[in-house]
Amino acid sequence: MDFSDLNDSLGQFESALSGEKVTLESPAPKTILLALDGSNQDATALALAGELARRFKARVVVTRGCEGEAPEAVREQVEAAKGELAAQPYGVDSAVIFKSAPLPAQQILAAQQKLGADLVVIPAPYLRDVGLLGDESLSSPIDMLLAECTAPLLLVRHPLDAPKAALRRMLIPMTVNVPALGAAAGWAFKMVDPDGKVELYAVADEAAVEDARKLMGVDEELTADALLRAESKLAGGMTSAVQQKGTETGVTVVVDVAVGKALKLTLGRIHEAPCIVCTGTPLDRTTRAFNRVQNVTLGSKYPVLVVRR
Numbered sequence: 001m002d003f004s005d006l007n008d009s010l011g012q013f014e015s016a017l018s019g020e021k022v023t024l025e026s027p028a029p030k031t032i033l034l035a036l037d038g039s040n041q042d043a044t045a046l047a048l049a050g051e052l053a054r055r056f057k058a059r060v061v062v063t064r065g066c067e068g069e070a071p072e073a074v075r076e077q078v079e080a081a082k083g084e085l086a087a088q089p090y091g092v093d094s095a096v097i098f099k100s101a102p103l104p105a106q107q108i109l110a111a112q113q114k115l116g117a118d119l120v121v122i123p124a125p126y127l128r129d130v131g132l133l134g135d136e137s138l139s140s141p142i143d144m145l146l147a148e149c150t151a152p153l154l155l156v157r158h159p160l161d162a163p164k165a166a167l168r169r170m171l172i173p174m175t176v177n178v179p180a181l182g183a184a185a186g187w188a189f190k191m192v193d194p195d196g197k198v199e200l201y202a203v204a205d206e207a208a209v210e211d212a213r214k215l216m217g218v219d220e221e222l223t224a225d226a227l228l229r230a231e232s233k234l235a236g237g238m239t240s241a242v243q244q245k246g247t248e249t250g251v252t253v254v255v256d257v258a259v260g261k262a263l264k265l266t267l268g269r270i271h272e273a274p275c276i277v278c279t280g281t282p283l284d285r286t287t288r289a290f291n292r293v294q295n296v297t298l299g300s301k302y303p304v305l306v307v308r309r
Contacts, residue, residue: 022177022237024245025186029118032060033097033151035108036081038074041123041130045156047163048303049121050085050092052191058118059093060085063111065104065126065141105144112151120145124155124297124304135298146294147285150308152187158301160274166302168196169275173266173296175205177238178289180280180309185238187305188278189245197252200242201269205262262292267299277304 034049036042053060062081064074078096085092099110104127112120125132125139133139138146138155145153160166170188174181188198239255246253258265270277277300281293297304 022182022185022241024189024241025183027118027152027183027187027190029056029058029190031115031117031119032056032058033108033112033115033117033120034060034062034081035111035120035122035126036062036064036078037104037123037127038064038077039123039125039127039129040159041156042081044158044160044163044303045121045123046081046084048154048156048166050088051164051167052119052121053085053092053094054088054090055191059095061095061097061111061115061117063097063099063108065107067104068102069100070098103141103144105141105148108141108145109149112149117151119152119154120149121154122156124157130158138294138297146290146306146308150283152183152305152307154276155297155304155306157297157303160302162274166274166276167191168193169273170196170198170278171270171275172198172200172238172242172278173269174200174202174238175262175266175292176289178280178282178309180282180307181238182241182280183309184278184280184305184307185242185245187307188276189249189251191276191278191305192251194250197254198242198246199254199256199269199275200238201266202238202255202257203262203265204257204259206260263295263299266296270296270300270302275302277302278307279304280307280309283308 032049032053034045049060062078064070064078066074082094082096085094097111099107101107101110124142125137126141128139170192172185172188192198242253277296279293279296281290293306
């Protein structure tokens, strides 16, 4: 079989599933909800929320989810975080909120909805030091928020000695194109340092391609070169969108395409240097795309932005 024909068929097949048109949204965040938890990720979460608030000229509202009502000691810690934000040289506009609900995630979700918060910055796992769960679980509060919170979540994984350094590099991993990916890319350009860079890293996932090949009734194996050409075609809309945005903003854009085991390659790319990983997932948590985002987050030592559409 002619591989060029197969590439065309594969591109058409995947495009029919995921859509080729990409629209980069430009968010205008006004309120950031910072959900602390007393874990060793708190300092990184606070530093990122404060820096993003400065750049966005946004307000930070601090909360903490608890099992039941928040005790006085927790309320004092949250007030202290608010004071730390206000005392920074750029003086972040900050406040405190607590909502009543049985579970920590329900309290955070209620606070986000009450405020209409545009972004939630939160340690993941929640209420546990990351070393206790590692790459095994994001914790039940994070699982619930990923399933129910429609605002973007900036999930803080491992503590970082220099949190702001992560804002110099935004990495957008792409295996298939989902509508939320354009929104995630818009956030990437909003958060990145003016002299930083946005990277689009598209991977032709061997497993996904094999599924497509079987559904298409194709017997021939695809070579690596053929897969790269097919993935480049699939990523074309996203590539054009980020390159155009880079031209408009002056931000450096890097686009790379690879083929292989998507999760392994993506995690390797993430850990080349500090970054924010900007991901998009459908609202439906039963989809493969949703599961991919969970796996990337579990494997990442750097913060992961999850945008749902």
